[in-house]
Amino acid sequence: MFLQHSTWHDVAAYLERSRGIIIPIGSTEQHGPNGLVGTDALCPEIVARGIADEIDVLIAPTISIGMAQHHLGFPGTITLRPATLLAVVRDVVQSLVRHGFEHCYFLNGHGGNIATVNAAFSEVYAETSLNLESMNRPGVRCRLGNWFDGRRVRSLSRELFGSAEGSHATPSEISLTWYAFPDAVRQPPMTPKIAPQGPIRDAIDYRQRFPDGRIGSDPSLSTPEAGERLFAAAVEDVIEDYRRFIAP
Numbered sequence: 261m262f263l264q265h266s267t268w269h270d271v272a273a274y275l276e277r278s279r280g281i282i283i284p285i286g287s288t289e290q291h292g293p294n295g296l297v298g299t300d301a302l303c304p305e306i307v308a309r310g311i312a313d314e315i316d317v318l319i320a321p322t323i324s325i326g327m328a329q330h331h332l333g334f335p336g337t338i339t340l341r342p343a344t345l346l347a348v349v350r351d352v353v354q355s356l357v358r359h360g361f362e363h364c365y366f367l368n369g370h371g372g373n374i375a376t377v378n379a380a381f382s383e384v385y386a387e388t389s390l391n392l393e394s395m396n397r398p399g400v401r402c403r404l405g406n407w408f409d410g411r412r413v414r415s416l417s418r419e420l421f422g423s424a425e426g427s428h429a430t431p432s433e434i435s436l437t438w439y440a441f442p443d444a445v446r447q448p449p450m451t452p453k454i455a456p457q458g459p460i461r462d463a464i465d466y467r468q469r470f471p472d473g474r475i476g477s478d479p480s481l482s483t484p485e486a487g488e489r490l491f492a493a494a495v496e497d498v499i500e501d502y503r504r505f506i507a508p
């Protein structure tokens with residue numbers, strides 16, 4: 261069930277059955293020579309659609325712009341500052357809490373978002389803790405779950421790509437987008453085959469260290485078939501994690 265395809269009556273009826281919601285969150289940033297700029301936002305959204313086919317859960321609109329300052333040396337990247345994303349996450353949670361949602365599960369597609377989203381959760385909790393009027397009321401619970409971090413996806417990525425998985429513009433995430441959008445498949449030449457590793461600093465430093473945008477990965481191994489298997493694994497992983505999260 262998708263929030264944007266629901267009426268407010270639908271949402272009110274859903275709240276009678278459940279107080280949980282899944283909010284996909286990602287980033288709009290370069291993903292190397294063959295990955296889509298939208299990869300990190302598309303992946304959690306693709307997985308969320310699979311989850312909605314399996315269980316009764318409301319899916320919020322995707323927050324598709326995140327922490328991507330280090331990718332600004334490549335055209336197409338859009339970033340928020342950490343303080344902006346923090347405010348966005350806090351406002352989204354508090355809007356939902358106002359309607360009675362208690363369990364906000366952020367299904368994340370971008371490692372760079374993790375620190376800021378967790379800081380936003382601390383802000384949400386601090387507001388409840390510091391507000392004397394909210395004492396003795398059930399508090400909101402927030403969780404960030406990465407679609408790529410569950411045990412099924414981790415083990416499948418290892419089996420499919422081994423050390424060529426890397427950490428940015430990975431064959432796993434690109435395969436998942438190619439499964440959902442087969443027209444995106446392309447195989448430009450890439451050298452070296454496996455991209456360099458290194459620290460992440462600002463955009464100028466990043467472009468010098470990682471000239472084609474990848475970190476540690478060989479995304480020429482991506483295939484829609486691998487994406488289909490990763491999709492099934494991610495849907496199972498996230499449903500398991502979400503069920504644990506909303507359990508009393």
Ligand code: NI
Nearest residue numbers: 299300429433
């Ligand atoms: Ni990514």
